[in-house]
Amino acid sequence: MIRLDKISAGYNKVEIIKNINISFKEGNITSIIGKNGCGKTTLLRTASNILKPFGGEITIGGKDIKSFKNKELAKKLSFLPQIRTVPNITVYQLVMHGRYPHLGFSRTPKNEDKEIVEKAIEDMRLNKYLDKNLQELSGGQRQKVYIAMVLAQDTDIVFLDEPTTYLDVNHQLEILEIVKELKKMGKTIIMVLHDLNNALTYSDQICLMENGEIVIYDSPQAVYESKEIDRIFKVSSQQVEVGEDEKKQYVFYI
Numbered sequence: 344m345i346r347l348d349k350i351s352a353g354y355n356k357v358e359i360i361k362n363i364n365i366s367f368k369e370g371n372i373t374s375i376i377g378k379n380g381c382g383k384t385t386l387l388r389t390a391s392n393i394l395k396p397f398g399g400e401i402t403i404g405g406k407d408i409k410s411f412k413n414k415e416l417a418k419k420l421s422f423l424p425q426i427r428t429v430p431n432i433t434v435y436q437l438v439m440h441g442r443y444p445h446l447g448f449s450r451t452p453k454n455e456d457k458e459i460v461e462k463a464i465e466d467m468r469l470n471k472y473l474d475k476n477l478q479e480l481s482g483g484q485r486q487k488v489y490i491a492m493v494l495a496q497d498t499d500i501v502f503l504d505e506p507t508t509y510l511d512v513n514h515q516l517e518i519l520e521i522v523k524e525l526k527k528m529g530k531t532i533i534m535v536l537h538d539l540n541n542a543l544t545y546s547d548q549i550c551l552m553e554n555g556e557i558v559i560y561d562s563p564q565a566v567y568e569s570k571e572i573d574r575i576f577k578v579s580s581q582q583v584e585v586g587e588d589e590k591k592q593y594v595f596y597i
């Protein structure tokens with residue numbers, strides 16, 4: 344369980360997120376939503392120890408995050424940032440990067456590491472791209488390679504910053520189905536999502552932010568019914584049932 348107590352953080356002494364108190368539920372998918380610039384990425388970066396907080400405490404399993412060595416922490420949590428450079432390496436090489444925290448002093452992958460990398464590539468159905476250079480892939484394919492890297496890192500906690508941005512609707516849903524698979528593996532997923540309907544339909548918990556603070560942290564239905572989304576985004580909303588199985592969806596409109 345990862346828990347933030349009275350966390351404040353920001354950049355150049357300017358506070359962006361303030362008085363953040365949250366326990367991300369173990370084995371759940373939590374989506375952080377909120378308007379542009381409200382501090383979602385800052386919260387994600389702080390919770391994953393990339394950005395050091397100004398004050399407050401973060402614990403993993405009751406242990407202060409500051410007491411973990413880098414490598415030890417990289418075995419507990421992985422973070423997939425939104426903006427990434429595209430390195431000039433193959434799919435296999437990038438996915439192998441996920442194993443680095445697990446490698447010994449020689450940094451030589453053992454058979455076990457190779458097997459884990461191959462399985463991650465197989466799970467993401469990327470076998471045919473194994474030796475392709477990352478730069479030759481489409482955005483959607485590349486996103487799956489990065490998720491395979493996270494899979495290879497094999498951490499209990501996974502942070503994803505807008506994993507579906509720039510993807511077409513089919514690839515967006517494919518990535519979110521993969522996120523559900525990660526949950527089935529027992530992982531705790533904490534992600535930033537912009538698409539409100541996707542956030543409400545794929546998450547167990549929603550953390551809605553406004554001006555650097557958490558407004559509500561609850562189940563999607565409770566957050567929807569609070570109408571805080573409507574207030575913050577200045578929209579109206581409706582719940583609809585679609586398809587043969589009458590799947591619940593949420594429509595937002597002006």
Ligand SMILES: Nc1ncnc2c1ncn2[C@@H]1O[C@H](COP(=O)(O)OP(=O)(O)OP(=O)(O)O)[C@@H](O)[C@H]1O
Pocket residue numbers: 354355359377378379380381382383384385386
């Ligand atoms: N590296 C940085 N240096 C200084 N200020 C920053 C930095 N990164 C973000 N900020 C500022 O912090 C505030 C919150 O940014 P953040 O990226 O956390 O918001 P967000 O909710 O994730 O936004 P978006 O939905 O647009 O991605 C913004 O005002 C932004 O300008």
